[in-house]
Amino acid sequence: xxxxxxxxxxxxxxxxxxxxxxxxxxxxxxxxxxxxxxxxxxxxxxxxxxxxxxxxxxxxxxxxxxxxxxxxxxxxxxxxxxxxxxxxxxxxxxxxxxxxxxxxxxxxxxxxxxxxxxxxxx
Amino acid sequence: xxxxxxxxxxxxxxxxxxxxxxxxxxxxxxxxxxxxxxxxxxxxxxxxxxxxxxxxxxxxxxxxxxxxxxxxxxxxxxxxxxxxxxxxxxxxxxxxxxxxxxxxxxx
Numbered sequence: 676x677x678x679x680x681x682x683x684x685x686x687x688x689x690x691x692x693x694x695x696x697x698x699x700x701x702x703x704x705x706x707x708x709x710x711x712x713x714x715x716x717x718x719x720x721x722x723x724x725x726x727x728x729x730x731x732x733x734x735x736x737x738x739x740x741x742x743x744x745x746x747x748x749x750x751x752x753x754x755x756x757x758x759x760x761x762x763x764x765x766x767x768x769x770x771x772x773x774x775x776x777x778x779x780x781x782x783x784x785x786x787x788x789x790x791x792x793x794x795x796x797x
Numbered sequence: 798x799x800x801x802x803x804x805x806x807x808x809x810x811x812x813x814x815x816x817x818x819x820x821x822x823x824x825x826x827x828x829x830x831x832x833x834x835x836x837x838x839x840x841x842x843x844x845x846x847x848x849x850x851x852x853x854x855x856x857x858x859x860x861x862x863x864x865x866x867x868x869x870x871x872x873x874x875x876x877x878x879x880x881x882x883x884x885x886x887x888x889x890x891x892x893x894x895x896x897x898x899x900x901x902x903x904x
Binding site: 719720721722734736737770775777779781782783784785786787788789790 | 827829831833840841842843846847852884886888889891892893894895896897898
């Protein structure tokens with residue numbers, strides 16, 4: 676069974692930085708695109724960032740472009756999200772999500788981690 | 798950006814009833830639409846992809862239909878474990894966008 680385990684969440688002050696990690700297992704990590712999706716507690720889902728299987732291509736939502744960086748280490752089966760210049764609006768549970776490509780080039784999210792909470796507050 | 802809209806926000810349903818969820822997109826997304834279930838305190842789980850294909854392990858009481866801009870998710874007979882929030886997501890146009898969710902409550 677696919678297993679995704681996030682870590683690195685916690686309390687950070689406004690303007691601060693945090694790096695999230697996601698350890699993946701039970702599938703060929705290097706063959707699949709990955710994403711981060713966040714959810715403000717009690718609210719809906721919001722896609723944040725995506726990275727291709729090789730790591731050559733990355734994509735970010737407008738709300739985090741220039742502040743967040745997604746990366747991966749295929750030798751360690753690990754996905755990362757470097758978050759800088761954090762604000763209260765970034766407070767959310769961050770999910771690591773495995774992507775499944777479709778022939779038309781889009782992809783849906785077929786497996787989700789349990790999430791890690793990031794709280795931005797002074 | 799494609800705006801993805803779900804209705805209604807909340808459904809009050811009795812166990813055993815048929816439930817139909819609606820999802821609309823602001824522009825055509827072909828059949829590039831997925832549905833997810835999120836039970837209280839849990840991560841989302843993929844139910845349906847490509848508008849009508851059931852994901853691995855999803856019971857046959859869940860079915861999806863639609864194409865273009867209008868989509869539905871149907872639960873043929875609601876079970877106790879189906880009380881949850883349901884989200885649709887389009888993946889035809891970048892950036893991928895989710896609907897705001899429909900919560901199913903016990904009537």
